[in-house]
Amino acid sequence: MATISEVRDRGVNVRDIAVVARDLDPYEQPLTRAAIQYGVTPVFWTQLRVTRTEPYALVKALCTLFADGDVAATPLLAPLTQRWAPPTDAAGWPLEQSTIHAHLEALPSGRRSIAEWAATIPTHTTDERLTTYCDWLQAHCEPEPTPETVGAVLGPSIDAYRETSVPARQQADAPALMTTETAARATVRVTRLVEQVTHKYDEWLADGTVSRSWDAVRELCELLATQRPGRREHSNARAIDIMEANDVWALSVPIVIAVGATAAEWPAQTDSVVPAELQEAVLSGAGETDIVAPRTMWGEGRDRDHFADAMRAAERGVIVTRYTQTGDGDDVHPSPFLASLNMETVSGQARTQLVSTTPQLPPAIAALLPASGDSDPAPSETSHE
Amino acid sequence: MSTLRLHTTAQDAASQISTYCGEEERLLERADRTATPTELVLAPTELHRRNLQRRLRERARPQNAFEFVDPETVAEKLLTAADTTPTSLDRVDRLALLQSLPSEPTDQPLGLHPLLSTQHDTGPQQLEQIRVELESMTNFHPDRIAALRNVTDAFAGPIADEATTLVDGGLAVETWLRDRTVKMVSKTALLRRATRRLDGGDGGWTDRYPDIERISFVGVSSIPAPEVDFLHGLCTATTADIELHLRPGTAEYLTTRLPDLLSIEDPGQEVTL
Numbered sequence: 001m002a003t004i005s006e007v008r009d010r011g012v013n014v015r016d017i018a019v020v021a022r023d024l025d026p027y028e029q030p031l032t033r034a035a036i037q038y039g040v041t042p043v044f045w046t047q048l049r050v051t052r053t054e055p056y057a058l059v060k061a062l063c064t065l066f067a068d069g070d071v072a073a074t075p076l077l078a079p080l081t082q083r084w085a086p087p088t089d090a091a092g093w094p095l096e097q098s099t100i101h102a103h104l105e106a107l108p109s110g111r112r113s114i115a116e117w118a119a120t121i122p123t124h125t126t127d128e129r130l131t132t133y134c135d136w137l138q139a140h141c142e143p144e145p146t147p148e149t150v151g152a153v154l155g156p157s158i159d160a161y162r163e164t165s166v167p168a169r170q171q172a173d174a175p176a177l178m179t180t181e182t183a184a185r186a187t188v189r190v191t192r193l194v195e196q197v198t199h200k201y202d203e204w205l206a207d208g209t210v211s212r213s214w215d216a217v218r219e220l221c222e223l224l225a226t227q228r229p230g231r232r233e234h235s236n237a238r239a240i241d242i243m244e245a246n247d248v249w250a251l252s253v254p255i256v257i258a259v260g261a262t263a264a265e266w267p268a269q270t271d272s273v274v275p276a277e278l279q280e281a282v283l284s285g286a287g288e289t290d291i292v293a294p295r296t297m298w299g300e301g302r303d304r305d306h307f308a309d310a311m312r313a314a315e316r317g318v319i320v321t322r323y324t325q326t327g328d329g330d331d332v333h334p335s336p337f338l339a340s341l342n343m344e345t346v347s348g349q350a351r352t353q354l355v356s357t358t359p360q361l362p363p364a365i366a367a368l369l370p371a372s373g374d375s376d377p378a379p380s381e382t383s384h385e
Numbered sequence: 386m387s388t389l390r391l392h393t394t395a396q397d398a399a400s401q402i403s404t405y406c407g408e409e410e411r412l413l414e415r416a417d418r419t420a421t422p423t424e425l426v427l428a429p430t431e432l433h434r435r436n437l438q439r440r441l442r443e444r445a446r447p448q449n450a451f452e453f454v455d456p457e458t459v460a461e462k463l464l465t466a467a468d469t470t471p472t473s474l475d476r477v478d479r480l481a482l483l484q485s486l487p488s489e490p491t492d493q494p495l496g497l498h499p500l501l502s503t504q505h506d507t508g509p510q511q512l513e514q515i516r517v518e519l520e521s522m523t524n525f526h527p528d529r530i531a532a533l534r535n536v537t538d539a540f541a542g543p544i545a546d547e548a549t550t551l552v553d554g555g556l557a558v559e560t561w562l563r564d565r566t567v568k569m570v571s572k573t574a575l576l577r578r579a580t581r582r583l584d585g586g587d588g589g590w591t592d593r594y595p596d597i598e599r600i601s602f603v604g605v606s607s608i609p610a611p612e613v614d615f616l617h618g619l620c621t622a623t624t625a626d627i628e629l630h631l632r633p634g635t636a637e638y639l640t641t642r643l644p645d646l647l648s649i650e651d652p653g654q655e656v657t658l
Contacts, residue, residue: 223480223481224477246430248436249604249632250440250603252443274551278537291528292523293610293613295521296638302634302635304633305633308634
């Protein structure tokens with residue numbers, strides 16, 4: 001990220017750089033932290049862990065509340081904690097977390113039905129927003145919901161979250177707009193999820209797979225949310241693309257930064273249910289197995305493809321980084337794929353300088369930039385920072 | 386980057402297919418203004434389609450000569466031309482059905498006994514993975530299943546058992562699912578049905594894709610059996626040029642294997658379940 005920051009300061013558009021990892025999962029958090037430190041906004045082209053996002057939690061809290069019927073005060077207000085807002089007249093929404101906390105303190109203990117809570121709440125608070133909320137709950141509380149009811153509860157709740165709660169977050173956001181960025185991406189995903197859930201619930205009711213209940217809806221949400229979705233681009237012209245190597249195929253960007261070029265990651269073993277001996281037989285196509293289709297993920301082939309295409313995507317140069325030790329102090333070897341590259345190694349001193357308070361771009365990397373007039377630079381290797 | 390032409394001896398299903406590695410440029414240069422698409426660009430990975438479209442946009446080239454699509458969608462369109470719209474289960478449906486497998490061994494399908502008894506943690510997701518991997522290797526074609534069984538027999542005892550469990554298990558999962566739905570088990574089943582139609586003649590091709598002169602299969606890092614057979618069917622039913630755009634790490638290997646994979650008779654045919 002220090003490299004990106006320096007390269008950008010030399011007038012290179014961040015859209016001209018792509019960061020590539022074999023598998024983004026372990027890199028999403030560290031790269032996000034580094035990006036914020038260097039004032040770069042990252043866009044991850046990967047599955048958002050939707051189940052850990054606020055709009056998903058909102059949908060789940062609503063399903064749980066309606067499924068449970070008699071509830072204590074905490075689950076009753078759980079959707080508010082996840083920033084529920086009314087479909088219309090949303091000025092003053094969502095409620096502050098401290099306000100919700102104060103209400104919880106004031107409300108009596110014990111379980112009550114939604115109708116009982118609606119009657120109880122006005123005797124404990126004068127906050128009209130709670131009355132609005134309870135009225136909405138009562139209007140939609142249907143123990144055996146039809147797909148239409150599910151759509152009418154979840155759809156407008158997510159719409160209101162998008163219209164009211166995301167902008168509210170934006171006002172109180174960190175410099176890199178990461179929270180808003182995540183909330184916005186999550187909202188798009190959850191909006192689609194709600195459409196899918198409504199549709200699938202309808203289908204499953206029709207063929208008798210489930211009967212009408214909010215529990216069934218909640219389970220369906222979990223099932224659909226944990227599916228690997230199609231990936232989507234979140235367009236943000238000032239942000240840097242961070243992608244998985246397979247997804248880079250056919251792209252062309254001036255500078256590619258490949259992270260994690262270690263022996264453990266590139267190549268990495270892929271889980272398969274096929275016994276190793278059978279994999280080998282099919283890979284070699286010996287005898288009759290020549291007609292059986294091999295899976296190239298069994299060997300190194302697929303990772304080799306992904307790595308090679310990440311290198312090919314670079315127009316001007318590639319910066320390869322790797323770490324040399326694990327957190328436990330074990331040595332980590334470089335990826336064998338690096339042997340095929342003609343690289344220039346950035347010295348330890350240049351790397352230290354790069355991440356210092358007076359950062360300087362290592363000369364080998366500076367040579368990749370347009371100002372140098374070097375049209376066919378050699379790829380460089382720097383160590384992971 | 387090399388251009389490799391395939392040579393087959395058995396039949397010339399493969400003579401229509403040429404393979405390329407790292408030559409996406411060929412495809413991008415064909416961008417032209419046409420009234421209707423003349424080239425199907427089959428990209429199994431959604432982002433690859435968008436990457437090509439982004440490259441075309443960056444060069445301000447028109448996209449209307451191309452129809453960017455995945456193979457399953459082509460199969461669906463070919464079948465829709467012939468029947469009422471075919472429907473298939475998705476992964477969520479399959480997992481839900483597998484969740485309802487009886488827990489009593491006596492009520493379970495025979496083929497699943499070894500899987501469910503020796504590996505007690507075999508849940509719906511693993512059963513589905515077994516089904517998917519077997520389908521990817523064989524497309525449930527009788528010759529490929531037989532070949533797998535034969536090679537399996539040659540292994541040492543415990544490994545042979547494990548491999549047999551996998552083959553029987555994959556077929557049993559597929560059967561269990563088929564018996565529980567009027568829909569197709571998966572999109573891949575649509576691909577197989579379309580392959581059989583193509584292999585038997587025109588398969589709705591001329592009707593649905595009258596202007597397509599070329600089919601490019603792009604971003605290919607692996608060619609699962611269902612895709613191989615679909616390509617085979619396309620070779621039989623159409624005179625379109627087929628370009629296979631392979632990738633640097635696997636191009637040579639896949640080019641060597643492809644003729645044998647394509648040599649199968651009656652592509653799309655399924656083992657009797």
